[in-house]
Amino acid sequence: MNIISDKYKTVKPEEVTVWFKAAPVTAFPKDGGACVKYKDLQIAVFNFERLNTWYACQNLSPEKQEMVLSRGMIGDHKGIPMVACPLHKKTFSLENGENLNSDLDPIAVYPIKIEDDFVYVGFSE
Amino acid sequence: MKTIIVVGNGMVGYKFCEKFVAKEESKQFKLIVFGEEPRPAYDRVHLSEFFENQDAKALEMAPAEWYTENGIDLIVDERVSDIDRTNKTITTAKDRAFSYDYLVLATGSSAFVPPIKGVEKEGVFVYRTIEDLEGMLAYAAKIKAKNPNAKAAVLGGGLLGLEAGKAVMDMGLEPHIVEFAPKLMPRQLDSRSSQVLQLKLESIGLNIHLSKATNQILGDDGYITGMEFGEDDVLDVDMLVVSAGIRPRDELGKNSGLEVGVRGGIIVDNKMQTSDSNIYAIGEIALYNQMIYGLVAPGYDMAGVAVDQILGEETLMPANIDMSTKLKLIGVDVASFGEPFMPASKGHSIIFENKTQHLYKRINVSLDGKTLLGGILVGDASDYSMLHQIFLNGMVIPEDPAQLILPAGEGGGSFGDVMDLPDEAQICSCENVTKGQICGTIESGESKDLADVVSCTKAGTGCGGCKPMVKDLTEATLKSLGIEVKDTVCEHFDLNRQDLYKIIQVKGYKTFNEVLDNHGNGGHGCELCKPVVASLMASINADTANKEYAIQDSNDRFLANIQRNGTYSVVPRVPGGEITPDKLIALGEIAKKYDLYTKVTGGVRIDLFGATLNQLPLIWKDLIDHGFESGHAYGKSLRTVKTCVGSTWCRYGMDESVSFGIELENRYRGIRAPHKIKGGVSGCIRECAEARGKDFGLIAVEGGWNLYLGGNGGATPRHAELFAEQIDNETVIKYIDRYLMLYMRTAKPLQRTAAWQERLEGGLNYLKEVIIDDKLGIAEDLENEMQTLVNKFECEWTQAINDPEMMKRFNHFVNSEEEDDNLVFVPLREQKMPEKWV
Numbered sequence: 009m010n011i012i013s014d015k016y017k018t019v020k021p022e023e024v025t026v027w028f029k030a031a032p033v034t035a036f037p038k039d040g041g042a043c044v045k046y047k048d049l050q051i052a053v054f055n056f057e058r059l060n061t062w063y064a065c066q067n068l069s070p071e072k073q074e075m076v077l078s079r080g081m082i083g084d085h086k087g088i089p090m091v092a093c094p095l096h097k098k099t100f101s102l103e104n105g106e107n108l109n110s111d112l113d114p115i116a117v118y119p120i121k122i123e124d125d126f127v128y129v130g131f132s133e
Numbered sequence: 134m135k136t137i138i139v140v141g142n143g144m145v146g147y148k149f150c151e152k153f154v155a156k157e158e159s160k161q162f163k164l165i166v167f168g169e170e171p172r173p174a175y176d177r178v179h180l181s182e183f184f185e186n187q188d189a190k191a192l193e194m195a196p197a198e199w200y201t202e203n204g205i206d207l208i209v210d211e212r213v214s215d216i217d218r219t220n221k222t223i224t225t226a227k228d229r230a231f232s233y234d235y236l237v238l239a240t241g242s243s244a245f246v247p248p249i250k251g252v253e254k255e256g257v258f259v260y261r262t263i264e265d266l267e268g269m270l271a272y273a274a275k276i277k278a279k280n281p282n283a284k285a286a287v288l289g290g291g292l293l294g295l296e297a298g299k300a301v302m303d304m305g306l307e308p309h310i311v312e313f314a315p316k317l318m319p320r321q322l323d324s325r326s327s328q329v330l331q332l333k334l335e336s337i338g339l340n341i342h343l344s345k346a347t348n349q350i351l352g353d354d355g356y357i358t359g360m361e362f363g364e365d366d367v368l369d370v371d372m373l374v375v376s377a378g379i380r381p382r383d384e385l386g387k388n389s390g391l392e393v394g395v396r397g398g399i400i401v402d403n404k405m406q407t408s409d410s411n412i413y414a415i416g417e418i419a420l421y422n423q424m425i426y427g428l429v430a431p432g433y434d435m436a437g438v439a440v441d442q443i444l445g446e447e448t449l450m451p452a453n454i455d456m457s458t459k460l461k462l463i464g465v466d467v468a469s470f471g472e473p474f475m476p477a478s479k480g481h482s483i484i485f486e487n488k489t490q491h492l493y494k495r496i497n498v499s500l501d502g503k504t505l506l507g508g509i510l511v512g513d514a515s516d517y518s519m520l521h522q523i524f525l526n527g528m529v530i531p532e533d534p535a536q537l538i539l540p541a542g543e544g545g546g547s548f549g550d551v552m553d554l555p556d557e558a559q560i561c562s563c564e565n566v567t568k569g570q571i572c573g574t575i576e577s578g579e580s581k582d583l584a585d586v587v588s589c590t591k592a593g594t595g596c597g598g599c600k601p602m603v604k605d606l607t608e609a610t611l612k613s614l615g616i617e618v619k620d621t622v623c624e625h626f627d628l629n630r631q632d633l634y635k636i637i638q639v640k641g642y643k644t645f646n647e648v649l650d651n652h653g654n655g656g657h658g659c660e661l662c663k664p665v666v667a668s669l670m671a672s673i674n675a676d677t678a679n680k681e682y683a684i685q686d687s688n689d690r691f692l693a694n695i696q697r698n699g700t701y702s703v704v705p706r707v708p709g710g711e712i713t714p715d716k717l718i719a720l721g722e723i724a725k726k727y728d729l730y731t732k733v734t735g736g737v738r739i740d741l742f743g744a745t746l747n748q749l750p751l752i753w754k755d756l757i758d759h760g761f762e763s764g765h766a767y768g769k770s771l772r773t774v775k776t777c778v779g780s781t782w783c784r785y786g787m788d789e790s791v792s793f794g795i796e797l798e799n800r801y802r803g804i805r806a807p808h809k810i811k812g813g814v815s816g817c818i819r820e821c822a823e824a825r826g827k828d829f830g831l832i833a834v835e836g837g838w839n840l841y842l843g844g845n846g847g848a849t850p851r852h853a854e855l856f857a858e859q860i861d862n863e864t865v866i867k868y869i870d871r872y873l874m875l876y877m878r879t880a881k882p883l884q885r886t887a888a889w890q891e892r893l894e895g896g897l898n899y900l901k902e903v904i905i906d907d908k909l910g911i912a913e914d915l916e917n918e919m920q921t922l923v924n925k926f927e928c929e930w931t932q933a934i935n936d937p938e939m940m941k942r943f944n945h946f947v948n949s950e951e952e953d954d955n956l957v958f959v960p961l962r963e964q965k966m967p968e969k970w971v
Contacts, residue, residue: 030947045948045949072970074697075953075955079695079746081659081663081664081683082683083625083657085624085659087656092659
């Protein structure tokens, strides 16, 4: 099953070569997430309105390899913005993907930019 | 530099190395370890897990690199064949010689194969090493290919034999356990506990044969086909695993002239020294006190003694060795400690037995009733840690020792304050963490709360069984340091649920952010506080989960239950369990249309599984069109009111349980509470609705209903308590309204009514005073609040599908109509299920 997770690699802002125009800002709930499809990737995108910041990560929960992270609740853990997996509440940093309450592998995170009320996710290929 | 040679790289040999390198003085020694198996030491205790994953690496005590990193020469796949004590050298089977200053024998034991005629036949195995297991697996595959119903027997019903029984069962063979003694685990259990264990194992599918002496192994062409016990007593089997005990591997010591016992084993003193002072023996090779200790814990202690002795410390092996064990055998808890059996002249035994639940508990108490001497637990060993601690530390026991083992609801109590334990008491046996370490990390200021304690000490990260003890210790230590133990919902609020309830009610807040901005401590919320506030808003304002869906818990957010593969299950309400044939047909047709797996749930509703996010609204629409509504099976809210047939049809029925159950279910549907709530209504004392296992339960009796409150069928089952007798329908509703509202106002997040009621100061009497006598003068307010919620009920599914804005959340992708392509289903009994988790 690791074959799936191998598709998801963290992209740093300086590595972005493609800005994918995902969906309008209004498609995402405030202080919540939704899922974006890009080629064969599923990307969870979060509108962290309280921080006035957007985050993106793989939709795949590394715990049981299910496509569910976009449906998780967001918030912060000791100041670190995070998402909690809806299956068993494992939490991951939205900044660097680190698993905050267990020892699971980190998840991949992606840069986001907003232009003209549209959400763009950054990929490197 | 002096050289130590360790012969044997099993669990005890490894433990010697581990304890040795942990000592500063060890740097003055060179350590060489020989193992005859092809791999480094592995956890033989959990050998049967090898069948589940066939991953030898997972059983490793430490990887090969560990030895290198610690400067140890590990030589595997090479047997030591000779010791020259005069010249202090050893020779290996590969004819290599090495000199030593100290020699540590940790050669362990081998499986004992009794001299039964025919035991040399093909298909007879021992259960000892990974190689043995691999041989069994290959043979099992071969015989199964010939005969899918192939049988395997295990000779020996001891601890290891039962593990082997599970192993052959996992291989898909019909498992038989053959034991010579009249009971299972003869060393650990008495005959009554053996009977309880036998019933449990048989219910899982193991065939148990006791008091069987095997005369010979039958077979054709050198292959095993059966076992013969008596002339006409034969068991056909295709494979046999011998697990009839162990024999110490003492040939090396014996050949070099070390003193050995009559029945084998190298004699050692309390320094673990053999008759040659430069040679130590530890583990199952060592004969100490005329005994071979076949448990890993004494072996580890012996390793520690040998390390200390070689490094010049005066550690000695204690005269009495604790043989207590607790294990999960084939999913069944089995534990014994101290003296499990005892002559009547020595003390009294207290026995609690429940064969239908496969439960047996026995404790042995001294004649004066003051000390605990030992005991046996089968089926539920959750009391083991505390009992073992009481035994080890000679702690005072209650005047009525029965309280130590009786279930809480039946006269037993939570005995023993964790703070009374000595510092060296082991709390977490998986990670080897003592009470002293847990309290110490708080006292030193390193840990400030439970989460810190867990991350500092690793306590509770193994099986998790000690978590409640760790929590109690943490809170008690914090309190003793004068630190207030906060009962707050999470790091984002310095308030508990009750405070938040009052604040939201008085201030009239409508959104999570309002509450957080005005009363939070600067953070942004999390998966703990968001659902709490969402639930409170619902309890106070009768908001449905649609209103602010991003703060709802996983299930409420999508108004369905998220299941194993991220799909959802849908449960329409079937009030009281009464359903028309047309509605039944509609459920079946809808399930068929969307290819859903259907099952009648434990709460007697029909559950439709396997719906993808985007199918949910379509399914709800079809259900609503056929007269269904949301069953709230996803919420912390009323799930079901289970009813029996009642006087509607039943020839014994005293009252109309169905009608009243429907009325109650419709009254409390959709109401959000700290946890889920269930009800039950039985039409007579035969109690077919199991109402006393519910949060509120009714049983019809002559002259009205008996009302029971605070039952729970969850992780800690508890019968509801009788609250009022022979009351009419109107009074029932009045009391339940008051009860539920009081619970919703004052319980902690995710606290069930049972736990809430148990911890309520004043207990059931206090509840009666408040609810029946209206001691606080709030009864009417509680009723009014409940009535407001009842009046405001709205079906969340209907609400969602009628509002395009709310519907936005039900697409898997926001930029595509496609579904999740990661989903895999496999067939199961003419339906489907998610692929197994890796």
